[in-house]
Amino acid sequence: MTEILTAAQMRAIELAAIESGEVTGLELMERAGRGVVDAIFDAWPDFKTARGPAPEPPKYFWQDEDAYKAIVLCGPGNNGGDGFVVARLLRDAGWVVEVFLYGDAGQLPPDAKTNYQRWSEIGAIRAFADISEEILNGASLTIDAIFGTGLTRPLPDEIGNVLQFVSVQANSRSKVRPPIVAVDVPSGIDADSGRPISHSVIENDEGYYTPALTVTFGAAKVGHFLDTCTSDYSCNSVSDRRGPSLVVKPIGVEHRIEVAAGNSRIVDLFEPDKARHIDLLGRSSVGLNLLFLSKDRGGHKFSHGHALVLTGGFGKTGAARLAARGALRVGAGLVTLGVPPNAQMEVASQIAGLMMTRVQGGEALAETLTDARLNAVCVGPGFGHERARALVPVVLSNKRATVLDADALSAFANAPEELFETLHENCILTPHKGEFARLFPDLANRLAEVPTRGPAYSKVDATREAAARAGCVVLFKGPDTVIAAPDGKCSINSAHYERSAPWLATAGSGDVLAGFITGLLARGFSAMDAAETGAWLHVECAIAFGPGLIAEDLPEILPKVFCELGL
Numbered sequence: 001m002t003e004i005l006t007a008a009q010m011r012a013i014e015l016a017a018i019e020s021g022e023v024t025g026l027e028l029m030e031r032a033g034r035g036v037v038d039a040i041f042d043a044w045p046d047f048k049t050a051r052g053p054a055p056e057p058p059k060y061f062w063q064d065e066d067a068y069k070a071i072v073l074c075g076p077g078n079n080g081g082d083g084f085v086v087a088r089l090l091r092d093a094g095w096v097v098e099v100f101l102y103g104d105a106g107q108l109p110p111d112a113k114t115n116y117q118r119w120s121e122i123g124a125i126r127a128f129a130d131i132s133e134e135i136l137n138g139a140s141l142t143i144d145a146i147f148g149t150g151l152t153r154p155l156p157d158e159i160g161n162v163l164q165f166v167s168v169q170a171n172s173r174s175k176v177r178p179p180i181v182a183v184d185v186p187s188g189i190d191a192d193s194g195r196p197i198s199h200s201v202i203e204n205d206e207g208y209y210t211p212a213l214t215v216t217f218g219a220a221k222v223g224h225f226l227d228t229c230t231s232d233y234s235c236n237s238v239s240d241r242r243g244p245s246l247v248v249k250p251i252g253v254e255h256r257i258e259v260a261a262g263n264s265r266i267v268d269l270f271e272p273d274k275a276r277h278i279d280l281l282g283r284s285s286v287g288l289n290l291l292f293l294s295k296d297r298g299g300h301k302f303s304h305g306h307a308l309v310l311t312g313g314f315g316k317t318g319a320a321r322l323a324a325r326g327a328l329r330v331g332a333g334l335v336t337l338g339v340p341p342n343a344q345m346e347v348a349s350q351i352a353g354l355m356m357t358r359v360q361g362g363e364a365l366a367e368t369l370t371d372a373r374l375n376a377v378c379v380g381p382g383f384g385h386e387r388a389r390a391l392v393p394v395v396l397s398n399k400r401a402t403v404l405d406a407d408a409l410s411a412f413a414n415a416p417e418e419l420f421e422t423l424h425e426n427c428i429l430t431p432h433k434g435e436f437a438r439l440f441p442d443l444a445n446r447l448a449e450v451p452t453r454g455p456a457y458s459k460v461d462a463t464r465e466a467a468a469r470a471g472c473v474v475l476f477k478g479p480d481t482v483i484a485a486p487d488g489k490c491s492i493n494s495a496h497y498e499r500s501a502p503w504l505a506t507a508g509s510g511d512v513l514a515g516f517i518t519g520l521l522a523r524g525f526s527a528m529d530a531a532e533t534g535a536w537l538h539v540e541c542a543i544a545f546g547p548g549l550i551a552e553d554l555p556e557i558l559p560k561v562f563c564e565l566g567l
């Protein structure tokens with residue numbers, strides 16, 4: 001797990017570093033600009049040579065000289081200040097650099113103004129009005145340093161128009177378009193929510209622009225992993241197959257952030273309420289309860305729990321069988337499918353390693369649950385609304401650790417409060433976007449509104465509110481899965497950038513996730529730990545399998561993932 005920060009937290013950390021006297025704002029800006037240039041040279045090693053390819057052909061490179069050429073777009077704040085540093089450092093490296101400034105140079109904040117003046121001594125600065133598609137296309141690289149964490153309101157048309165150019169440029173499938181590098185965050189995107197605060201650019205058919213490379217400082221921002229910021233339109237990325245990259249460059253304030261590992265973090269100084277933390281489940285498994293996943297040698301099947309996965313009726317049992325397979329592979333000692341009589345034959349002919357019991361109605365379920373060894377229940381995949389309305393209350397009144405997925409959520413669309421009243425702290429709801437909207441229509445509507453101010457209402461905000469209202473853990477699925485507990489603890493399970501897993505968008509993958517989480521509950525994980533670990537393993541499985549993945553593959557690749565984790 002890695003701590004990711006809101007814009008306010010980052011500002012507070014930066015301010016504390018400056019006020020303590022250990023660094024000046026100007027030095028931070030220099031480090032930020034240096035970080036961007038280093039990241040560019042790491043991503044495109046050819047750019048380090050300063051000389052571009054022969055000027056003719058191809059036509060899209062600078063014609064008059066053989067040096068590489070960068071366009072640097074600077075905004076009116078410190079993000080723009082970073083841009084002036086990048087311009088100077090690229091020029092020092094032998095590049096031809098053209099700089100454009102939005103706004104009045106006289107109004108720049110002090111450090112940005114200093115870097116503006118440094119650049120003015122060596123190069124020209126033009127107004128945004130002079131930018132054209134031709135200029136952008138004539139460069140080897142465009143640097144977006146218009147807005148960073150200080151974006152507060154919708155973009156003025158002048159910038160919206162430039163970003164439309166940039167969108168076309170970044171999202172074009174044509175290889176001749178030069179790549180775009182965003183400084184800190186893509187301009188126009190709110191750093192806390194990952195959402196654009198702009199009507200004009202949203203309405204652009206091209207969608208919002210995705211930079212090939214985003215370079216951020218100190219720690220990633222929450223918005224880097226949410227919403228539009230994670231949509232992948234770009235093909236002009238560092239590597240087209242890998243998609244857009246996010247690089248975090250240290251600027252010397254990292255000791256104030258501290259990686260999450262259960263330690264008290266220095267960020268607490270600014271926001272004493274620990275619930276404000278947001279953890280990122282990324283490539284590193286540090287902070288996840290993985291040791292708990294291994295099985296001790298003396299254990300037997302009952303020491304690893306017994307999960308009950310309830311199935312739907314005839315022809316509808318596939319989803320629950322996928323979940324059950326997931327629960328078994330993740331290490332539940334035993335997994336039993338609770339099957340209505342009309343589906344018994346169907347299930348009996350297709351399960352290996354699983355057990356089966358007849359569960360028709362509420363009475364049969366209550367009877368089944370008198371077996372105290374059944375310590376975790378999964379209900380919802382392929383279940384049917386009628387069966388859900390009858391059986392979910394019985395499951396919940398028995399207070400087992402429970403995953404409610406799919407139909408177990410949608411069945412309560414007309415009366416979500418009825419469901420919330422019966423939920424308890426050992427429950428996990430795993431809605432996708434549609435199911436979330438059925439249970440929490442007001443939160444979903446808020447999330448759907450076009451934001452007009454920053455920080456904008458985010459998926460993190462919505463999931464936290466939902467968890468508080470439901471009184472249990474909510475795992476809000478999507479390419480940007482957010483997991484929140486009622487006390488505000490929150491994490492984002494990233495499937496982006498170097499952890500991109502597009503093949504996970506396949507039928508039944510959510511059922512397997514519900515099964516992984518149920519299996520972990522059976523093994524004794526707390527609700528939050530089970531949700532985080534299950535979601536993290538789910539993405540690791542998709543990455544380990546790669547292209548061609550279907551849901552059935554997810555449980556089967558889990559042993560390989562476990563081996564690689566050293567379990």
Ligand SMILES: NC(=O)C1=CN([C@@H]2O[C@H](COP(=O)(O)OP(=O)(O)OC[C@H]3O[C@@H](n4cnc5c(N)ncnc54)[C@H](OP(=O)(O)O)[C@@H]3O)[C@@H](O)[C@H]2O)[C@@H](O)CC1
Pocket residue numbers: 010011014028029032075076077078079080081082109146147148149150151152153154155156183184185217218251
């Ligand atoms: N934190 C760190 O450790 C470090 C941070 N660094 C860098 O600083 C960046 C943050 O700088 P920042 O706070 O100056 O904000 P930034 O994004 O440049 O914009 C603010 C300006 O834009 C204006 N403005 C806002 N919205 C607007 C709109 N829609 N349309 C028009 N104008 C709008 C706003 O005007 P105002 O709201 O004040 O009227 C203000 O003038 C950060 O992202 C990183 O790159 C590094 O240098 C060093 C380490």
Ligand SMILES: [K+]
Pocket residue numbers: 079144145146147148182183184185186187
């Ligand atoms: K930017």
